Amino acid sequence: MASLVNSRGSVPDNCSxxxxxxxxxxxxxxxDPDPALPTSPLFVALYDFAARSTNELSVSRGDKLRVYKxxxxxxxxxxxSGKSIGYVPANYVAKISQETPSHHLGTTPWYFSGISxxxxxxxxxxxxxxxxxxxxxxxESSKGEYxxxxxxxxxxxxxxxxxxxxxxxxxQKGHAFPSMEELLAFYTENWKVIQSPLVKPCVLKTPPxxxxxxxxxxxxxxxxxxxxxxxxxxxxxxWRNTVPVAIKIIKQADMKAEDFTKEIQNLKSLxxxxxxxxxxxxxxxxxxxxxxxxxxxxxxxxxxxxxxLSTLHLLDMACQVADGMTYLEEKHIVHRDLAxxxxxxxxxxxxxxxxxxxxxxxKDDIYSTSGSTKIPVKWTAPEAANYRTxxxxxxxxxxxxxxxxxxxxGQTPYEGMTNQETIQQITRGxxxxxxxxxxxxxxxxxxxxxxxxxxxxxxxxxxxxxxxSIYMADxxxxxxxxxxIYQ
Numbered sequence: 001m002a003s004l005v006n007s008r009g010s011v012p013d014n015c016s017x018x019x020x021x022x023x024x025x026x027x028x029x030x031x032d033p034d035p036a037l038p039t040s041p042l043f044v045a046l047y048d049f050a051a052r053s054t055n056e057l058s059v060s061r062g063d064k065l066r067v068y069k070x071x072x073x074x075x076x077x078x079x080x081s082g083k084s085i086g087y088v089p090a091n092y093v094a095k096i097s098q099e100t101p102s103h104h105l106g107t108t109p110w111y112f113s114g115i116s117x118x119x120x121x122x123x124x125x126x127x128x129x130x131x132x133x134x135x136x137x138x139x140e141s142s143k144g145e146y147x148x149x150x151x152x153x154x155x156x157x158x159x160x161x162x163x164x165x166x167x168x169x170x171x172q173k174g175h176a177f178p179s180m181e182e183l184l185a186f187y188t189e190n191w192k193v194i195q196s197p198l199v200k201p202c203v204l205k206t207p208p209x210x211x212x213x214x215x216x217x218x219x220x221x222x223x224x225x226x227x228x229x230x231x232x233x234x235x236x237x238x239w240r241n242t243v244p245v246a247i248k249i250i251k252q253a254d255m256k257a258e259d260f261t262k263e264i265q266n267l268k269s270l271x272x273x274x275x276x277x278x279x280x281x282x283x284x285x286x287x288x289x290x291x292x293x294x295x296x297x298x299x300x301x302x303x304x305x306x307x308x309l310s311t312l313h314l315l316d317m318a319c320q321v322a323d324g325m326t327y328l329e330e331k332h333i334v335h336r337d338l339a340x341x342x343x344x345x346x347x348x349x350x351x352x353x354x355x356x357x358x359x360x361x362x363k364d365d366i367y368s369t370s371g372s373t374k375i376p377v378k379w380t381a382p383e384a385a386n387y388r389t390x391x392x393x394x395x396x397x398x399x400x401x402x403x404x405x406x407x408x409x410g411q412t413p414y415e416g417m418t419n420q421e422t423i424q425q426i427t428r429g430x431x432x433x434x435x436x437x438x439x440x441x442x443x444x445x446x447x448x449x450x451x452x453x454x455x456x457x458x459x460x461x462x463x464x465x466x467x468x469s470i471y472m473a474d475x476x477x478x479x480x481x482x483x484x485i486y487q
Contacts, residue, residue: 132199
């Protein structure tokens with residue numbers, strides 16, 4: 001009994017922190033080099049990249065890399081200076097045409113390793129660079145030597161930097177310098193000698209904006225269909241053949257495209273131990289994939305059919321849902337489809353809320369009270385079913401129906417009634433009777449949720465506090481009874 005009570009207040013060690021956290025990617029993927037790239041070409045990092053999981057590789061601008069494989073929008077790479085291998089965004093690296101010694105230059109802001117004359121011109125002529133921007137690069141024609149590229153108004157001038165036998169450097173014969181720094185200092189001061197002012201080192205433009213949540217569809221493999229509902233099909237799948245995930249597939253034809261970006265931004269910002277964590281989206285092309293954590297025991301409605309759960313177990317589940325909904329209430333997020341089928345169950349009877357907010361993405365003719373009526377009328381507050389007035393208070397009504405499902409072990413509410421009959425009866429004041437398996441104090445909570453006047457219904461915060469107090473009282477009473485039995 002103690003373990004059940006203790007589990008109520010604990011935070012899972014593997015609580016997701018968003019994206020594909022390190023705790024989700026412990027299995028090592030297949031790093032075998034691609035047969036198409038047998039020579040492992042040399043690349044250079046164009047931008048800093050911080051790894052976001054154990055399968056990714058952190059690199060700093062200027063790092064030289066061996067690239068073994070191309071995977072969608074990523075490459076599998078290893079730094080020359082280390083042994084770790086991992087994924088790096090392909091647009092963060094560039095191939096080096098030849099290996100040239102850079103000595104200490106890699107740490108300087110004006111040295112760009114491994115880029116061509118054409119690439120130097122492209123960089124210097126791109127914002128935020130202006131007249132007087134310059135860089136040093138490896139010479140393409142003379143191994144071991146360098147070139148100075150300078151932006152002069154709307155064009156780029158290139159100057160060969162030759163090397164003397166003693167290692168000194170020069171642009172003009174007879175005028176050598178012991179180091180690149182001294183050479184640049186001289187021509188910065190005496191720029192008229194080359195008719196090109198050296199004002200400031202070339203600046204890399206900000207790397208292409210990359211949404212860390214947007215992933216190529218090719219990274220995901222569908223394995224087993226788990227179900228189908230108002231929001232599309234749900235599959236069990238794998239990310240990069242390694243990480244188990246749940247994949248919700250939505251047809252773009254059924255979606256309000258103008259709401260998708262805003263709604264997905266909402267989902268990205270929500271993090272709570274009782275909400276299913278969004279991991280990624282594939283929104284480019286059709287169909288849209290929404291990737292979330294996988295809860296192995298399926299949805300609560302199916303799980304309840306086992307009928308092997310005690311009243312305390314059921315109450316614990318109800319408290320967990322109230323906890324998650326309190327968080328959504330604080331964030332002013334309306335679920336619109338709160339029901340046992342949208343609560344997922346994991347190990348240790350952990351319950352998490354799924355599909356919050358997705359109803360807003362579906363077109364009105366897909367999710368409405370007319371026609372083939374896909375709206376879940378028997379879970380929907382009367383003001384929402386009749387007038388599509390959704391609010392946190394309509395979610396409270398739905399939570400009352402969820403409590404009914406929980407304490408009847410998954411029984412369908414208003415069984416035997418059509419949707420139309422259900423709405424008519426509710427409008428006349430009818431309420432579901434107390435199930436024989438439901439404690440009277442829980443039924444009183446249900447009736448509070450089903451107040452006809454939405455403003456008279458409690459908040460989720462109040463419900464959570466009420467149910468927690470009932471749970472603790474019942475748990476303590478149960479513990480006393482057990483103690484007496486064994487005395």
